Amino acid sequence: MAEITFRSVLLLSAVFRVVLILYGEWQDAHMAVRYTDIDYFVFSDAAALMASGKSPYERSTYRYSPLLAFLLMPNSFLHQSWGKFLFSASDLLVGLLIHRILKLRGVPEKLSTYSAMVWLFNPFTFTIGTRGNCEPIVCSMILWILICLMKDNPIQAAFWYGLVVHLRIYPIIYALPIIIILDPLCFQHSKKPALVQWSFRTSESSLDSSSAEIIGFWNFFRSLITWRRVVFGILSGTTFLILTGLSFYLYGWDFLHEALLYHLTRTDPRHNFSIYFYHIYLHYEHEFSILEKLISFLPQFTVQLILILRFAPDLPFCLFLQTVAFVAFNKVITAQYFVWFFCLLPLILPWSNMRLKWRGLACVSVWIGAQTHWLMWGYLLEFRGKNVFLQLWMASLLFLAANTFVMINVIRNHAFCPLFKPSSSKSLKDD
Amino acid sequence: MQCVSVIFLISIKSFVLASIYGQTCSLDEYIAESYFKKYHSFIEREFDNFIANKIPLGSYKLLEDKNLVTVKSISRNVIGEGSHRWLSSSMSLKFPHELKRELTASSCEVVVIERLPSGVFTDPFELQHFVQRGVFTDAAVFGDTNLELPSFRSNQTVVEIHMSIDSKVLLRDEDESEVILKVPLHARYQPLGHGFSRVEFGAPNIFTCCSSTEQDVTKKLCQPIPTSLIPEKKASPLMWEIPCGNKEHAAVVSAVTFGFAISTALLIVLTSVSYSRQ
Numbered sequence A: 001m002a003e004i005t006f007r008s009v010l011l012l013s014a015v016f017r018v019v020l021i022l023y024g025e026w027q028d029a030h031m032a033v034r035y036t037d038i039d040y041f042v043f044s045d046a047a048a049l050m051a052s053g054k055s056p057y058e059r060s061t062y063r064y065s066p067l068l069a070f071l072l073m074p075n076s077f078l079h080q081s082w083g084k085f086l087f088s089a090s091d092l093l094v095g096l097l098i099h100r101i102l103k104l105r106g107v108p109e110k111l112s113t114y115s116a117m118v119w120l121f122n123p124f125t126f127t128i129g130t131r132g133n134c135e136p137i138v139c140s141m142i143l144w145i146l147i148c149l150m151k152d153n154p155i156q157a158a159f160w161y162g163l164v165v166h167l168r169i170y171p172i173i174y175a176l177p178i179i180i181i182l183d184p185l186c187f188q189h190s191k192k193p194a195l196v197q198w199s200f201r202t203s204e205s206s207l208d209s210s211s212a213e214i215i216g217f218w219n220f221f222r223s224l225i226t227w228r229r230v231v232f233g234i235l236s237g238t239t240f241l242i243l244t245g246l247s248f249y250l251y252g253w254d255f256l257h258e259a260l261l262y263h264l265t266r267t268d269p270r271h272n273f274s275i276y277f278y279h280i281y282l283h284y285e286h287e288f289s290i291l292e293k294l295i296s297f298l299p300q301f302t303v304q305l306i307l308i309l310r311f312a313p314d315l316p317f318c319l320f321l322q323t324v325a326f327v328a329f330n331k332v333i334t335a336q337y338f339v340w341f342f343c344l345l346p347l348i349l350p351w352s353n354m355r356l357k358w359r360g361l362a363c364v365s366v367w368i369g370a371q372t373h374w375l376m377w378g379y380l381l382e383f384r385g386k387n388v389f390l391q392l393w394m395a396s397l398l399f400l401a402a403n404t405f406v407m408i409n410v411i412r413n414h415a416f417c418p419l420f421k422p423s424s425s426k427s428l429k430d431d
Numbered sequence B: 001m002q003c004v005s006v007i008f009l010i011s012i013k014s015f016v017l018a019s020i021y022g023q024t025c026s027l028d029e030y031i032a033e034s035y036f037k038k039y040h041s042f043i044e045r046e047f048d049n050f051i052a053n054k055i056p057l058g059s060y061k062l063l064e065d066k067n068l069v070t071v072k073s074i075s076r077n078v079i080g081e082g083s084h085r086w087l088s089s090s091m092s093l094k095f096p097h098e099l100k101r102e103l104t105a106s107s108c109e110v111v112v113i114e115r116l117p118s119g120v121f122t123d124p125f126e127l128q129h130f131v132q133r134g135v136f137t138d139a140a141v142f143g144d145t146n147l148e149l150p151s152f153r154s155n156q157t158v159v160e161i162h163m164s165i166d167s168k169v170l171l172r173d174e175d176e177s178e179v180i181l182k183v184p185l186h187a188r189y190q191p192l193g194h195g196f197s198r199v200e201f202g203a204p205n206i207f208t209c210c211s212s213t214e215q216d217v218t219k220k221l222c223q224p225i226p227t228s229l230i231p232e233k234k235a236s237p238l239m240w241e242i243p244c245g246n247k248e249h250a251a252v253v254s255a256v257t258f259g260f261a262i263s264t265a266l267l268i269v270l271t272s273v274s275y276s277r278q
Helices: A006-030 A038-051 A066-071 A082-104 A109-120 A123-130 A135-150 A154-168 A170-181 A204-222 A227-265 A277-282 A290-311 A315-328 A335-342 A345-351 A356-382 A389-412 A425-429 B002-020 B031-039 B044-057 B097-105 B124-132 B167-171 B247-274
Strands: B060-062 B070-079 B084-094 B108-116 B138-143 B157-164 B176-187 B196-201 B205-214 B217-224 B238-243
Touching: A006 A082, A006 A109, A006 A123, A038 A066, A038 A082, A038 B124, A066 A154, A066 A227, A082 A109, A082 A123, A082 A135, A082 A345, A109 A123, A109 A345, A123 A135, A123 A335, A135 A154, A135 A170, A135 A315, A135 A335, A154 A170, A154 A227, A170 A227, A170 A290, A170 A315, A277 A389, A277 B247, A290 A315, A290 B247, A315 A335, A315 A345, A315 A389, A356 A389, A389 B247, B031 B044, B031 B108, B031 B138, B031 B157, B044 B108, B070 B176, B070 B205, B070 B238, B084 B108, B084 B205, B108 B176, B108 B196, B124 B138, B124 B176, B157 B176, B176 B238
Parallel strands: B060 B217
Antiparallel strands: B070 B084, B084 B176, B108 B157, B108 B205, B138 B157, B196 B238, B205 B217
C-alpha cells in the first residue's frame, strides 16, 4: 500500500470540502430540504444588517458575538458562500493543528496522520463546516491555545483564550486545568518547558507523572500565584472584558441578552439530546427553585472538578474528558456540540491502549447506536406527530448511559502522560 | 370604463377621508401592518372592525360595488404530518371577461390574512425564503414572533400573504382559475394534557387586490371575499392535534432524571478516582 502523507490527506480533505460546498449550493437551489444549516442564514442575515450599519441583533435568533457577523460581512458583498469557505478553512486548520500538536508530542508521523484523519474524515465534522456552522473556528482556536501553551507562550494563549470564551463561553471550563498546567515546576526562566515524548508513555512517564502529581498538587496550593498564572489570568480576563465591553458599547443590552445571558440561562423545553428536556417541559409553567437548579448543576460540576483534579497535567486528555462530560450533562444538547470534543479526540488516540477490535468498535457503535435510537424517536415526534415524549426522554437517558460507557472505557484504557516534564525540585524557587 | 371611474371615485373618497382624519395616505405594504401600527396587539374583534371600516385610510382601499376578481369557492385544509405542516387555502377564481385586459395590465393578487392560534407559529424568515423564490409576492408576520416560546407563553399572530395571480392565467381563454395558497406552520410546545392538544384555526380574511396607478401614486384596490364562501368554522372545524406532555409523568420523570444524572456522574467520578496512572 502506498504511504499516505499528511499533505495528500489535507489536499484530499480540502477538495472534498469544496465539492461539498458546491453540492450544497445545488441542493439548496433544487431541493425542498436545504443542505445549508439554518443558522448559516441567521449569521448571513446578521452580517448583512451589520454591513448596512445596523445591529446584527435585529435578526431574531442571532445569539452570537458581533465578531461572527463581522467575519461574515463578505457574505453580502463578496459571495454568500464566503462563510462556508471560512468555516471549512478553519476545519482544515484544525486538522493541521492536530497533526502539529501530535508531532510536538513526539508521535510518529504515520500515527499523527491517522489521528488527524479521524477529524478530517469524520462525517460529523466535515458536514458541519460545509453546511455553514461556525464551530470549526472555535475548535481551531482551542487547539491554537494548546500549541501556544506547549511553546511556552502564555501571553498569546491568554489572548486567544479570552477571545474564544467571548465567542462561545463553554471553553470557560478549561480555565482551571490551564491554570494548573502553568505549573512552576515545569516552567523555568529563559527555558522552554520540556514536553513528555510519546515514546515514554509507558516506561518513564509513570514515574514522571506520579512525581508530577505529588509535587504538582502540593505546588498548586503552595505557590498558587505564579508569574505565568497571573499573566494568563489577567490577560485573558482583560481580552474577554474588552471584547464583551466593546460589543456592549456597540449593541447594548441586545448583545448581552442574546449572546451571553441567553447561553448562561438557557433551559430548553423543546426536545433535544439532554436528559433534562422533558423535566423542563413538564415544569415549564412554574419557575425552578434554587434547590432544583442546584441539584441539576451538581452532577455536571462534580464531574468537571474530579476530572480536572485527576487529569489536568495530561492537558489534552483532560480537556477531551471535560468536554464530553460537559456536553453529556448539559441542560441543552444539540448535535453541533459534539464537534467540541471531536476536535480533541485525535489528540488522545495515540495514548489509548484501546484496540479498535473490539472495544474501540464497541464504543463507537454504542455511541452511534444510542444516538440513532434517539433520532428515531425524535423523528416520530417531530415529523410523524406521534406522542412519544416518554420514549424520547428514555432515549436521552440511554444516550447519557452511552456517553458514560464511552468515557469510562476511554479513561480505563488511557496511558496517562503529562504534557510537560517537571524540570527538577530546584525549580520551585523559580517564579 | 365603468371600473376606472369607480376606482377614481374611491380614490377621491379615500383622499377626503384621509384629510378628515388628518392623515396622509401611508404606503403600508400590508393590510395588517396598518392595524398593528394602531393597536400593537391582536384582538379579534378590533381586527374585524378594522378590516370592515378602517382599510380605506391606508394605501389599501376596499372596493365594494364593483367586482374585479371574484372567488367562487374556497376549501381549506391542514396538510402534512408532525410538527411542520401547511395551512392550505384553495380558491377558484373567476375573472369578468370584459375586464381581462385591465386586469392583465394592473397586477392582481390574492391576499390572505390568517389569524394563527397561539399553539402554532409561522417563521417570518421561512416566508421570506418563499418570497425570494417567487412563491409569494409578499409575506409578513405580525404580533408575537418569538418562535421559540411554548404556546402557554405566547400570543396569537397574524400572517399576511400576498400571492400574485399569474398574468398568463388571465391571458388564457378560460374565465376561471385555481389558486392554492399554502402557509408553512410549525407547532409550538403545547400546554400539558393527555395525549394531544387540539389547535383550531379561525376563518381567514381573503381579499383579491389589483393595483392601479393614478397621478404617479400606486394604489391597491381590494375586495374582500364574502365570508359566506369561507367554510364555516363550526360545520367543519379546521384543526391540528399536536402531541403534548403528560402532567402525570412529572414526578417520575424528575426523580429518574436526577437519579440517573447523579448515578452516571458517580460512575465517572469513581472511575477517575480509581484510575491508576501506570
